[in-house]
Amino acid sequence: MKWKNWLWHLVAWLGFWGALILSRGREGAEWPLILSSLACFVVVSTVLSYVNYLCLERFLDRQRYGAYFLRMVPFFFLSNLVLGLSLAYAREEKLEFWGLLPTLFINWLLSTGTYFFQSGIRRQRQLQDARARQLEAEMQLLKMQIQPHFLFNALNNLYATNLQDPSKANEMILQLADLLRYQLEISKRAKVALAEEITLTEHFIELEKIRLYDAVVEVEKRGNFEHLQITPLLFLPLVENAFKHSAGIGPQRIHVCFEVEGERLSFVCQNSIATKPSPKTSNQLGLQNVRQRLLADYPQRHQLDIEHTPEKYHLTLTLQLEIR
Template structure:
């Protein structure tokens, strides 16, 4: 039993090492060096006999090595991400074929220019260009496919890991919101307010019941969707702030949505952690929260401002609680497409988030 466990741990360790080698930026130089060495061995150290003098064969191998490395890196960093990974398969295949034909033409031209240095009089690619082109393109596509397969495999692994992280963060986010906002304490206080208002202000009690119902419905049904409308998120925040305003004395809030674009789809429960954090750590001497959305040309600007404490420890606490998960989630959902600014000064805590949808 112990040997099996050791064997399993060893296999897991090997898998982690291979994954690190293929994916980690730390080993990027090692990966490129490994690939270069392979083709260096193929083209320079063990040069092909092209029928020329030994000196010409050697220099031709160096040129082949440099050219094939340029083509491979162009394929990895331009053609694969810009075409293949975006679903433009036909354009990608066409681009590879064009590069192959250009390469074949260069080789045939080089053979003509170097004909005076030829020792062997065997048939060359240029003399029987149809069969030569077919043979060359087959070999060229096989070599290109090797680097393409590595890049696609790397892309799939990275995106699977991102998907797993997003799912975990979404799950943690949903649990955190349910725990902090729909807790027995929250429900008890809200229901107690409703009970009091049924006698003093029945209309307000009815409105509070509807808001609480909408809030719970959103969290149970919309919160598990992959994407929802921004307007739904805004309505949810309005309901949340309305309920909080009845729970806290002298609490004021303002929420607005501006911009020429009316609506957009985005992940659910993206902004409520910021709002919830603001309400939770508000300055009770002057309790206020201001939330603003501006949507235009698929760019969303979100800001959340609340009164804060002048105490330094309280500032750090405000900035640290409830914001770490949302930062990770933003990095996964909007890589290179978001900016987040958190500022706490002059008794005002400000969050500004810009998203490119």
């Protein structure tokens, strides 16, 4: 806020002026003369500093270096002349012109250095804000990719089920409607309760079990999930891939486990590989999406391991989560 900037300026100037007064004060010093001299210096140096600051902001940021120096050099010597005349009048001495230049030059250096320091901080904040906005836009895009991808696969499964067993298809439609409503609610938030994310995953598993009634699906939950939060829609693509990898001729077994220890979550998803896999294979969009979101939301705080053999597909995701 602007008033905070002005407050910092006031504190800095008070400290600067106080240091000048203390440096000039000594036993037997002529305080009226000292204070009048310092008043002249303070007024001129303050005006010089802010004029320099304004010229830097107006010309140097636009790379108009010539315009900056054409204004500052004359003003610098004018300030030096005004200060020399003021001090000569206050002290009743002769005009001292060249001897004051080093003092004003130091003042100019300090104001210029302050300007570049504040500009650097401001630019750094702008870069951070821009990166945050870009990351947020990318995350929203990744979330938007999940929903059409999931819906496309769900409708394909629904169509296939309807050809074989229309009664099951009707049940799947109701389950899918609830799942999509729930998914839309939590996808609008940056973070959701871990318990909600697990509930969404369980709803999807129940939907798949309607279609694959002979599949053996086990879901385990260990630990306390209520106090943690997580990025939404992380587990759904992984479990969806498990059902795809196990689809085909042969026994279908899927094991899903959520385990929490403190703030550390371990998610395991293992599925059997069918002896004759279904021709509809995964395009890996869901897994790629999850990888990108993990890198964005959990840098240095996640580990994703995948073991793929002819008999099984085993995925382990470890996350360091945040407390709600």
